[in-house]
Amino acid sequence: MLDRPVESRPPSNERKPQLRTPAPVATPIEPEGLTVTALLAALRRRRLVLVLCALLFPIAAFIAAKQLTPRYTATATVMFEPTDYSARELQSILRDETTTDAVLASQVDVIRSLSIARRIVRQYDLTDREEFSWWVREAKRPEQWLYRWQDGIARRVATLSTDLADLIAPEAPVPRPGRERAEISAAEALRDKILVSVVRNSRVLTVQVTTEDAQLSTDIANMAADLYISDQLEAKFNAVRRANEWLDGRVAQLRQELQTTESRIADLRSRSGLTRGVSAGLGTEQVSKLNSDLIESRNLLATAEARLAAARRGGGGADLTALGASNLTGARAARDDARREVERLQATLGSNHPDVRAARSRLAEAERSVSGETGRVVQALDAEARAARARVSSLEEALKTQEGLLNQSSGAEIQVGALERDADAARSLLRAVLERSQQTVSQTAIEKPDARVLSPATIPGRPSFPKIPLFVAAATILGVLFGLLVIWFLEQADSTIRSGEEVRAALGLPCLALVPMLKRGLLGRHKVEDYVVRKPLSPFSESMRTLRAALWLGSEPPRVVVITAARPGEGKTTTSVALARSAAMNGERVLLIDCDVRQPALGRVFRCEGAPGVTDLLLGQALLERIIRRDHLSSLDYIPAGAAEIHSLGLFMSEAMAGLLDRVRRDYDLIILDAPPALAMADARVVARLADATLLCVRWRDTPRSVVRNSLGLLEEAHARVIGAALTQVDAKVHGRSGYADAEVYHPRYGGYFRE
Numbered sequence: 177m178l179d180r181p182v183e184s185r186p187p188s189n190e191r192k193p194q195l196r197t198p199a200p201v202a203t204p205i206e207p208e209g210l211t212v213t214a215l216l217a218a219l220r221r222r223r224l225v226l227v228l229c230a231l232l233f234p235i236a237a238f239i240a241a242k243q244l245t246p247r248y249t250a251t252a253t254v255m256f257e258p259t260d261y262s263a264r265e266l267q268s269i270l271r272d273e274t275t276t277d278a279v280l281a282s283q284v285d286v287i288r289s290l291s292i293a294r295r296i297v298r299q300y301d302l303t304d305r306e307e308f309s310w311w312v313r314e315a316k317r318p319e320q321w322l323y324r325w326q327d328g329i330a331r332r333v334a335t336l337s338t339d340l341a342d343l344i345a346p347e348a349p350v351p352r353p354g355r356e357r358a359e360i361s362a363a364e365a366l367r368d369k370i371l372v373s374v375v376r377n378s379r380v381l382t383v384q385v386t387t388e389d390a391q392l393s394t395d396i397a398n399m400a401a402d403l404y405i406s407d408q409l410e411a412k413f414n415a416v417r418r419a420n421e422w423l424d425g426r427v428a429q430l431r432q433e434l435q436t437t438e439s440r441i442a443d444l445r446s447r448s449g450l451t452r453g454v455s456a457g458l459g460t461e462q463v464s465k466l467n468s469d470l471i472e473s474r475n476l477l478a479t480a481e482a483r484l485a486a487a488r489r490g491g492g493g494a495d496l497t498a499l500g501a502s503n504l505t506g507a508r509a510a511r512d513d514a515r516r517e518v519e520r521l522q523a524t525l526g527s528n529h530p531d532v533r534a535a536r537s538r539l540a541e542a543e544r545s546v547s548g549e550t551g552r553v554v555q556a557l558d559a560e561a562r563a564a565r566a567r568v569s570s571l572e573e574a575l576k577t578q579e580g581l582l583n584q585s586s587g588a589e590i591q592v593g594a595l596e597r598d599a600d601a602a603r604s605l606l607r608a609v610l611e612r613s614q615q616t617v618s619q620t621a622i623e624k625p626d627a628r629v630l631s632p633a634t635i636p637g638r639p640s641f642p643k644i645p646l647f648v649a650a651a652t653i654l655g656v657l658f659g660l661l662v663i664w665f666l667e668q669a670d671s672t673i674r675s676g677e678e679v680r681a682a683l684g685l686p687c688l689a690l691v692p693m694l695k696r697g698l699l700g701r702h703k704v705e706d707y708v709v710r711k712p713l714s715p716f717s718e719s720m721r722t723l724r725a726a727l728w729l730g731s732e733p734p735r736v737v738v739i740t741a742a743r744p745g746e747g748k749t750t751t752s753v754a755l756a757r758s759a760a761m762n763g764e765r766v767l768l769i770d771c772d773v774r775q776p777a778l779g780r781v782f783r784c785e786g787a788p789g790v791t792d793l794l795l796g797q798a799l800l801e802r803i804i805r806r807d808h809l810s811s812l813d814y815i816p817a818g819a820a821e822i823h824s825l826g827l828f829m830s831e832a833m834a835g836l837l838d839r840v841r842r843d844y845d846l847i848i849l850d851a852p853p854a855l856a857m858a859d860a861r862v863v864a865r866l867a868d869a870t871l872l873c874v875r876w877r878d879t880p881r882s883v884v885r886n887s888l889g890l891l892e893e894a895h896a897r898v899i900g901a902a903l904t905q906v907d908a909k910v911h912g913r914s915g916y917a918d919a920e921v922y923h924p925r926y927g928g929y930f931r932e
Contacts, residue, residue: 213915216915217914217915217916218663218664218667219660219663220913220914220915221674221913221914221915222662222663222666222667225659225662225663225666226656226659226660228659229655229658229659230655231655232655233652233654233658234648234649234652236651237647237648237650238644238647238648238651240647241642241648244641244642246639247386247387247388247640247641248386248387248388248389248390248393248636248639249384249385249386249393249640249641250384250385250390250394250397250398250633250634250635250636251383251384251385251633252382252383252397252398252400252629252631252632252633253380253381253383253630254287254380254381254382254404254405254627254628254629254630255379255628255629255630256275256280256283256379256380256381256626256627257379257626257627257628258626275379277374280374280381281374283381283404283627284373284374284381286404287381287383287400287401287404288367288370288372290363290364290367292403292407293363293364293366293370294359294363295403296363296396296400296403297359297362297363297366299399300392300395300396302362302366303358303359303362305362307387307388308362308365308366309358309361309365310361311351311352311353366396369385369386369387370383370384370396370400371383371384371385372384380630381627383397383400383633384397385397385400385633386640386641390635390636390639391635393636394633394634394635394636397632397633398632398633401629402629404627405625405627405628405629406625408625409625412625416616419616420613420616423609423612423616426609427610427613430602430605430606430609431606433602434599434602434603434606437595437598438599440595441592441595441596441599444591444592444595445592462578463575463578463579464593466571466574466575467575469571470568470572470575473564473567473568473571476564476567477561477564477568480557480560480563480564481561481564483560483561484554484557484558484560484561487553487554503549507542507545507546507549508546510542510545511539511542511543511545511546513542514535514538514539514541514542517535517538518532518535518536518539521535670877671880671881671882672876672877672878672879672881673874673879673884673903674876674877674911674914674916675687675903675914675917675918675919676690676903676916677918678881679874679901679903682881682884683881683884683885683901685872685888685898685899685900685901686726686899686900686901687900687901687903688722688723688726688899688900688901688902689719689720689722689723689902689903690719690902690903690906690911690918690921691719691747691751691754691902691903691906692716692719692905692906692907692908693876693905693906693907693908694707703781704754705749705753705754705757705781706809707754708758708761709757709761712761713929713930715908715922715930716754717754717758718930720755720757721758721762723751723755723871723902724759724762726900727846727869727871727899730869732868734867734868734869734897735841735844735845735846735847735868736841736847736849736867736869737846737849737867737868737870737871738771738849738851738860738863738864738867738869738870738896739752739848739849739850739851739871739873740851740852740853740854740860740864740870740871740872740873740887740891741853741872741873741874741875741879741887742854742855742872742874742879742884742886742887743855743879743883744853745875746853746875746879747873747875747904747905748850748851748873748904749772749778749781749850750904751871751873751904752768752848752850753778753781755848756768756812756814756846756848757807757810757812759845759846760807760810760811760812761811764845764846765811765843766812766844766845766847766848767804767814767815767840767843767844767846767847767848768812768814768848769790769815769847769848769850770789770814770816770817771790771817771849771850771851771852771859771860771863772817772850772851772859773790773817773818773824773827773852773859774820774824774852774857775852776789776816776817776818776820777850778814778815778816778817778850779816779817782805782807782808782814782816784805784816787803787805787816787818788803788816788818788819789815789816789817789818789819790803790815790816790817790818790836791818791819791820791821791824792818792819793815793818793832793836794827794828794830794833795821795827798818800836800839803816803818824859825859825862828859828862828863828866829862833863833866837867849863849867851863851864853887854872854887854891855883855886855887855890860891861891861894861896862894864894864896864897864898865894865895865896867896867897869898869899870896870897870898870899871898871900871902872891872898872900872901872902873901873902873904874901874902874903875903875905876903876904876906876911877907884901908922909922
């Protein structure tokens, strides 16, 4: 209570309201960029979202994968090994090519050819399987949505009418294509399911077949490999057969020609009466001998002329060596050495040096030696060429003479000789063809295919699609990424204030206290306003002491403090009552004044509704000592709002309000004014202007930053000294897991300091 009675003083025009020095305008601090710590803190706060997405996505993927039709992949491995062929007659038919990428690519196309696919379709009757036949799928496919809708209606009213069922009868079945067309269509569908690839840097081909039946995939893969190899072998057999047929026909033709020629020779000899020598007639043998000698002489003449021409051009070789050209070779080597010596000396000593002139003399001598040797060799070769030319001329004259004699004696012998030569040629060709025919028949390598199966396909134990573990893993990763995206979106969309750091960043004000939320289970039968008295060692009470210490530790400890908020429901009244009681319990003289005239709350808290209060005092209808009341739980004095007054703004702007504050300053250590919300009510700005300091209450994770900034701007425009903010109704458990720096207050390690 007051030490002495305080009389109400009538307002005077000479007295002005006492104005406090306004605080500098708060400047919001730019938030730091996204750091690892901030990211981890956000993940910690929103971990439930991340866990939910990381669980829902793989579960959905698992369920979806279970609904898919499984497919099985069987793999057969084939080795491509081209075989070399020795039969020259077959090189145009079976040609061994170097194994290149193009050759291997062609083998891939051979395995996936339509002919192999059609044989597989016929073998396993794939035209009747839904997987390979579109007409079967069309026949089994459910009707269109309109028909299904109508069919559903028909089933519901089937008991009422049968006409509707006739109207919505199913369409006619899809007509099956012809046998040839169905087989080709199924074969094309099968080709899409066969994948043939070449193992890198090898001749190994892998044949993969994927179908809905594991056994069928295995059978098709093995059959495709077998058909590929058997087709190669069959192609070789056909080539051998065609080659043998051609060789047999050629042998028969040559035998017939030889027999005809020999018959003509015998007939001509018998009619001409020609005498034979060892192998022919005498005249013929002489002509043959002259021809042979002439050919040999011409060859010798050509050789001699070639050697002579080579010698004249400065050539060499074995011919010159045989004629003593080895000396010429040595002379040329000496000349080349002398020429290099001259070039070397000129490069080092100059062109007029005595050693250079001596070297030039040696070079000239070597040149003369080469010229002399060359002349001698050319003369020898020229003599040899003239001798060969004379021999050729002699043989030609002798041949002409003998031929003339032979022509004069008998023209039949020439005909016989020509026929005999033809017969000899025919015999030689026949022997060659017979030899090649025998080689073709005995060629065992032809019967080997160019490929072999390395490993046949086995029945797959698990489906290749869908790969549920892979689906689930991918969905988990996608879920985590989606969860991170959702967390980022929630963080960006959350415009509330969640920590003291954000208070400083968004408002430019210090966060003086974090007032924890008192849940109903913790309160029990106590009221929130009474908790600071009932539980003086609780975290809530400690937050009030922290708030009082923050007010006292300032450079100018305020005596009159206004507690306001941006909007209703921020906890300003609870904070005002708790702070006042906490200060009173610390031995301070504290006065709490309810300045929220339109919605007074102190009357409800202290059970004094309708009692005279501050409005009655300002109107001059009550005395100060009559409206000051004492709290029943502490030494706190308080003044209720009093009668509701629509002109409360004028009352707070009056001289009486300033006089009231001046009077109570002398008797109390701390005066707390519970003001209305600053955003909507002008009363709060007027009262804040009269006070020493203003405390802004912000509800944790509820009030948008824009609203708080707007209310703070209004207070600053009123020249109020806003010294800080207090976060109210903070969920201790949630904030303790948020990762913010001030969440350390709620760590269990501090549990020994508190008593709930």
